[in-house]
Amino acid sequence: MKPVVREDILDHVTYGGQRDAIRASAMQAKDLRRVHVGPHLTFLFENPETVRYQVLEMVRAEQIVREADIRHELETYNALLGGPGDLGCTMFIEIEDEKARPGLLRAWRNLPGQVFLLLADGRVVPARWDDFQMDEDRLSSVQFLRFPLGEGEPVGIRVTLPALSQETRFDPATREALAGDLSA
Numbered sequence: 724m725k726p727v728v729r730e731d732i733l734d735h736v737t738y739g740g741q742r743d744a745i746r747a748s749a750m751q752a753k754d755l756r757r758v759h760v761g762p763h764l765t766f767l768f769e770n771p772e773t774v775r776y777q778v779l780e781m782v783r784a785e786q787i788v789r790e791a792d793i794r795h796e797l798e799t800y801n802a803l804l805g806g807p808g809d810l811g812c813t814m815f816i817e818i819e820d821e822k823a824r825p826g827l828l829r830a831w832r833n834l835p836g837q838v839f840l841l842l843a844d845g846r847v848v849p850a851r852w853d854d855f856q857m858d859e860d861r862l863s864s865v866q867f868l869r870f871p872l873g874e875g876e877p878v879g880i881r882v883t884l885p886a887l888s889q890e891t892r893f894d895p896a897t898r899e900a901l902a903g904d905l906s907a
Contacts, residue, residue, distance in 0.1 A: 724907050726801040727775045732793055735783040742783070749776035755900040756812075760880050761889040765815045765828075766868075768897075769803040770904045805869040810840065810877060810901060814850075814866040828861040830886065837884040838868065841892075842875035877901050 733741065749772055756768035766775070788794055805811040816831070820825040836869070838850040850868040870877070879892040896906045 724771055724804045724904055727778060727797055729794065729797065731775050731798065732778055735786050738783055739777050742779075745776060745779065747892055749773055750795065751824065752900075755766075755896055755899050756811075758880060758891055758893060758897060760882055760891045761887055763817050763887060764882060764889075765817060765833060766812045766880060767815070768810055768812045769906070770900075771804070771907075774800045774803060788801070790856060800903040803867055805871070808871060808873045808905070809871045810872060810905065812868050812870070814838070814868050815863065816864040816866070818864070824864070825861065828864060831860055831884060834862060834882075834884050834887065837882060839881045839883070840875075840877050841879040841890070842872065843878050843883055844875060846875060848872055848875065872905065876905075 738745070752772045753767060753772060756770065756773070758768070760766065775863060777800050778793075781787065781796050781800075782793060787796065803811040803813065812862045816828065816834075818827050836849065836854040840848045840850070842848060850870055850871050853867045875891065876898070878898060879890060881890040
C-alpha cells in the first residue's frame, strides 16, 4: 500500500469544510475492514484512506500547523500500513466492565504470539506486535499489529489464547477490500 503523503493532508480549516464527506467515506472503508473475533476483540485493518482520516482528525483536533508536527503524525500513522505485502491493523481489546478490565488485561498478557491471519492457501501468519504497547504486567487495550503476508490472500483470523480462543472467517466484502488494499 502506498503511504499517505503530505500533499494528502489538508489544513484544519479546509478539512473542516470537507469533513463530513471525508468522514463518511472513511467510515465506509472502516466498516469493510472491521472484523470481530469473539466478544472482546475487534480488528480494524488499515488502508491509506483510514490512515489519512486519522491524520486529518489529529490535525483538526489539535489544530496542528507546524510542518514538523504534521509530518510526525504522517510517520506515526503510516507505520500502521506496514511494508509491501503487509496488512496492518489496529486491534481493540474491548472489556465493558471497568472493574474487570485491569485483571483481564493482565490475564491476557500472553496474547502476543497467539493471533494469526489465515490465508486462502492454508498458511497461517502470526501477527507482529509493537512491544511498546505492553509491559511485564499487562497489555494495552489498543494494539497495532502487522501481518507479513507476501503474496497471500487473507481469509480469516484465529486467536489461540485459551480465554479468547476463536476463529472468524472474513465475509466476501472484507476479503475483496483487503485484496484491493494488498494490490494497491
